[in-house]
Amino acid sequence: MKIDKNELVAKVREMKRNGFDYLVAITAVDYIKTVQALYFLRNLEDNKDEVLEIELPPDNPSLPTIIHLFKGANWYERELSEMFGIKIEGRNAKRLLLEKWDGKAAPLRKSFAWNAPYESSD
Amino acid sequence: MLIGSSYSLISTFNSWLSSGNILLNIAALIAYGIFISIILSVYDYLFGWAERKIIAKVQLRHGPTYVGKFGILQNLADVIKLLAKEHIVPDTADKFLYAIGLPAMMAISVLLVLVLPFSPYLQATNLTLGLLFVLVLLSFMPLFMFVSAYSTGNKFADISAQRSVLMMLSYELPMLIVFASVALLSKGFNISGIISAQSTTWFVWLMPIGFIVFFVTMLAELERPPFDFLEADSELIAGWLTDYSAPYYALSLFLDYTRMLFGSLIMAILFFGGWSGPFLPPIIWLLIKAVIISLFIIIIRTTLVRMRIDRMLKFGWVWMLPLSLVNLIITYMVFIH
Amino acid sequence: MRVVIDVPVRINVGPIHPSTHGVLRLVVDVEGDKIENMEAHIGFLHRGVEKLLENRMYMQACPYMEKLDYFAPMSYDELYVAAVEQAYGVEIKEKAMYVRTILLELQRIASHLASIGFLCNDIGQLFTAFMWSFKDRDMVLKLLEAATGTRMFYVNMRIGGLVRDLPPGFEDSTIELLDYLSKRIPMYEKYLEKNPVFMERNKGIGIISRDDAKNLGITGPVLRGSGVSYDIRKNKPYYVYEKLNFRTQVRNEGDNFARYKVRMLELRESIRIVREALKKMPSEGSAVGMPIRLIGPPVKNKITITERELPRGECMIYLVADPQRPYRAYIRSANFINLSAIEEMCKGQRFADLFSIIGGLDMVIADVDR
Numbered sequence: 008m009k010i011d012k013n014e015l016v017a018k019v020r021e022m023k024r025n026g027f028d029y030l031v032a033i034t035a036v037d038y039i040k041t042v043q044a045l046y047f048l049r050n051l052e053d054n055k056d057e058v059l060e061i062e063l064p065p066d067n068p069s070l071p072t073i074i075h076l077f078k079g080a081n082w083y084e085r086e087l088s089e090m091f092g093i094k095i096e097g098r099n100a101k102r103l104l105l106e107k108w109d110g111k112a113a114p115l116r117k118s119f120a121w122n123a124p125y126e127s128s129d
Numbered sequence: 130m131l132i133g134s135s136y137s138l139i140s141t142f143n144s145w146l147s148s149g150n151i152l153l154n155i156a157a158l159i160a161y162g163i164f165i166s167i168i169l170s171v172y173d174y175l176f177g178w179a180e181r182k183i184i185a186k187v188q189l190r191h192g193p194t195y196v197g198k199f200g201i202l203q204n205l206a207d208v209i210k211l212l213a214k215e216h217i218v219p220d221t222a223d224k225f226l227y228a229i230g231l232p233a234m235m236a237i238s239v240l241l242v243l244v245l246p247f248s249p250y251l252q253a254t255n256l257t258l259g260l261l262f263v264l265v266l267l268s269f270m271p272l273f274m275f276v277s278a279y280s281t282g283n284k285f286a287d288i289s290a291q292r293s294v295l296m297m298l299s300y301e302l303p304m305l306i307v308f309a310s311v312a313l314l315s316k317g318f319n320i321s322g323i324i325s326a327q328s329t330t331w332f333v334w335l336m337p338i339g340f341i342v343f344f345v346t347m348l349a350e351l352e353r354p355p356f357d358f359l360e361a362d363s364e365l366i367a368g369w370l371t372d373y374s375a376p377y378y379a380l381s382l383f384l385d386y387t388r389m390l391f392g393s394l395i396m397a398i399l400f401f402g403g404w405s406g407p408f409l410p411p412i413i414w415l416l417i418k419a420v421i422i423s424l425f426i427i428i429i430r431t432t433l434v435r436m437r438i439d440r441m442l443k444f445g446w447v448w449m450l451p452l453s454l455v456n457l458i459i460t461y462m463v464f465i466h
Numbered sequence: 467m468r469v470v471i472d473v474p475v476r477i478n479v480g481p482i483h484p485s486t487h488g489v490l491r492l493v494v495d496v497e498g499d500k501i502e503n504m505e506a507h508i509g510f511l512h513r514g515v516e517k518l519l520e521n522r523m524y525m526q527a528c529p530y531m532e533k534l535d536y537f538a539p540m541s542y543d544e545l546y547v548a549a550v551e552q553a554y555g556v557e558i559k560e561k562a563m564y565v566r567t568i569l570l571e572l573q574r575i576a577s578h579l580a581s582i583g584f585l586c587n588d589i590g591q592l593f594t595a596f597m598w599s600f601k602d603r604d605m606v607l608k609l610l611e612a613a614t615g616t617r618m619f620y621v622n623m624r625i626g627g628l629v630r631d632l633p634p635g636f637e638d639s640t641i642e643l644l645d646y647l648s649k650r651i652p653m654y655e656k657y658l659e660k661n662p663v664f665m666e667r668n669k670g671i672g673i674i675s676r677d678d679a680k681n682l683g684i685t686g687p688v689l690r691g692s693g694v695s696y697d698i699r700k701n702k703p704y705y706v707y708e709k710l711n712f713r714t715q716v717r718n719e720g721d722n723f724a725r726y727k728v729r730m731l732e733l734r735e736s737i738r739i740v741r742e743a744l745k746k747m748p749s750e751g752s753a754v755g756m757p758i759r760l761i762g763p764p765v766k767n768k769i770t771i772t773e774r775e776l777p778r779g780e781c782m783i784y785l786v787a788d789p790q791r792p793y794r795a796y797i798r799s800a801n802f803i804n805l806s807a808i809e810e811m812c813k814g815q816r817f818a819d820l821f822s823i824i825g826g827l828d829m830v831i832a833d834v835d836r
Contacts, residue, residue: 028680029680029683029696030683031683031780031798032784032796032798032803034798036786045784045796047771047782047798051680051694051696054702056771058771077681078678078681078682078683079681079807080683081806082802082803083803090516103509104508104509105508105509105835114517115514115516119517121514121518121520121521122521184592184594188593188594188596188597189597189601190597284476284477285477288477288496288499288817291498291499292499354590354592357590361590361818362590362592363587363588363589363821364590364817364818364820364821430592431592433661433663434589434590434591434661434663434667435591435663435667436663436666437667437816437819438499439816
């Protein structure tokens with residue numbers, strides 16, 4: 008289901024009310040022209056799945072947080088912001104989740120060369 | 130022949146000790162000291178090896194095999210390795226307390242041989258209040274454990290130190306009460322008296338509850354599983370020993386088995402008639418009893434899960450203390466009154 | 467001179483610690499013996515597997531997938547191969563389906579046996595249960611070695627099937643092993659559950675309620691231990707699970723003991739599944755798959771979602787396929803999300819309970835970090 012970034016929180020809240028009360032995963036795919044964020048929700052009782060797709064601009068993408076709806080979104084959102092450089096609004100993580108690097112690049116974006124040595128800015 | 134010669138040695142020792150000649154007295158004490166060190170070293174070494182072997186057998190492993198026959202020299206190799214390693218004193222440590230903590234514990238546990246008799250004649254002193262002396266020395270243990278844990282300045286050791294105090298609170302009192310009922314039964318605190326009072330029936334048959342309570346408190350005193358909170362290796366790494374390196378670590382291993390020997394000896398003396406037994410010489414009987422108790426303590430280690438420290442406190446006050454009191458009352462009602 | 471330590475004491479558990487199951491760092495604030503606050507620091511083993519997959523040919527990626535969860539490598543391998551099969555739209559032979567089911571369940575048995583050993587180790591039973599259960603696990607691994615050729619990292623999945631058929635005599639030795647295991651599992655239960663200290667260390671520890679479990683998104687035996695009956699094998703059957711008779715094991719307590727118990731019950735279910743699958747497996751036909759170059763492009767489904775019930779929980783691959791290699795392969799890892807719940811579980815628990823909780827979660831840190 009394709010939705011807009013602004014209606015994400017409302018949509019997730021509505022779906023949670025309708026029984027989609029299990030967050031499977033949050034991730035993103037870099038299509039170069041756009042970055043597509045994906046929210047996998049599941050209805051455990053009816054055994055139904057729903058994927059929310061949000062198109063984001065490749066430059067300075069950002070998403071609202073849904074941690075107040077799903078506690079399980081905590082690490083997914085942090086991983087998303089570290090791996091794709093997507094800023095999560097409403098969250099200020101004290102530290103990086105995968106903390107062994109400077110967190111400035113976005114490794115899972117296509118612009119990040121996988122085989123070139125990464126110069127840490129620290 | 131061996132037995133005969135050892136008897137003649139003991140009688141010589143005894144005559145030296147009672148001769149009133151100060152030089153002969155000192156010579157006798159030195160001889161006794163050497164004798165004790167031999168027993169201690171052999172016991173510690175053999176049990177260091179036996180524990181590894183027994184636990185390995187229970188766990189479907191082989192244990193040490195390479196160094197010496199059946200790996201008997203493995204522990205020697207380990208000790209040599211530990212002694213050859215660098216001795217690192219952490220910066221956060223209180224140097225003085227760090228230096229004396231473990232040696233003091235060792236000294237205190239060896240001090241127990243002052244009153245523990247190995248046979249009717251092999252005894253350094255025959256104190257009237259020998260049992261109290263034992264209790265006082267045992268009570269010093271957690272204190273020094275606290276000091277040596279606290280002195281390293283390691284956080285894991287710190288938690289360990291806090292736990293040692295909690296543990297002392299939980300088992301010291303029941304142990305004291307069991308000591309009291311033993312004294313009540315033998316009508317005195319003299320250890321030779323306790324043993325001679327058991328010449329017909331061992332105390333373990335007269336007060337089984339007391340023995341169980343004492344055994345459990347002794348496990349706690351010796352930090353053996355399931356009460357090994359202080360060195361709980363899955364949570365506190367090595368607890369109060371975390372920052373003790375090389376020679377001190379070797380000393381701590383030595384200390385572990387020394388304490389186990391004295392714990393077993395105390396149990397054998399208080400509940401299993403000490404040196405009394407037919408045919409064999411008294412010292413052999415005492416050592417046999419101590420070794421069997423030690424083996425039992427080792428086997429417990431392979432089977433039980435570690436308890437939690439707060440549960441231990443509850444266990445001590447809700448179960449052990451009432452049980453030991455019940456034991457005291459029964460002892461008084463049945464055997465004295 | 468000695469530094470005075472503040473209260474609460476901040477303790478670093480790990481990255482090098484006897485019972486963190488890998489390189490996991492837990493920063494724990496302890497007041498007395500109570501955990502005030504806890505933070506999990508991960509990423510020491512981050513290899514960027516998802517990025518690596520984007521730069522490997524399809525079948526080159528299998529070994530990377532296996533190293534994610536080194537206690538259930540075949541399950542991960544199968545998850546990835548199934549995703550590629552779905553992308554190519556390949557039909558799997560019936561015999562291959564049965565063989566895969568059998569091997570996967572054997573892998574689950576091996577993984578759950580290991581978890582029992584780790585749990586006992588973490589709560590301080592100094593290696594006895596660990597060695598016993600690892601001996602049994604090793605017998606399962608020997609069987610898998612007979613079937614695949616290697617003991618741990620199998621890489622035996624191919625498009626549409628496996629590398630080779632099951633060897634002759636495999637069924638008999640499997641039945642023999644299952645008979646042996648069905649005797650051993652009640653024995654473990656007897657020894658552990660009649661031990662009051664073991665029960666005390668696990669009952670009522672790290673409780674996660676049903677609603678919390680859903681909200682946190684935890685999966686696998688941890689989720690089923692909290693009373694949510696959800697198992698991909700049952701709810702979205704793949705391969706021959708539909709035709710087999712088994713139950714989803716659920717416990718309602720939500721504590722550490724429930725997680726252990728669910729694993730114990732699942733061991734029994736897995737034994738049942740393997741027995742039944744062996745009986746129903748067609749005797750004719752081959753389970754051998756094909757090298758990928760025989761299929762070649764074009765990719766039929768551009769975007770596929772593949773879900774599998776791994777021993778440690780539900781894993782998912784979101785695969786955006788290109789002809790030669792994945793454009794993007796997202797791996798939803800069960801351990802990652804289960805570990806993220808540990809902060810919730812540990813609040814107000816004792817410091818010693820932290821380690822029974824870690825043992826009950828049964829994590830593989832390589833899978834958490836990816």
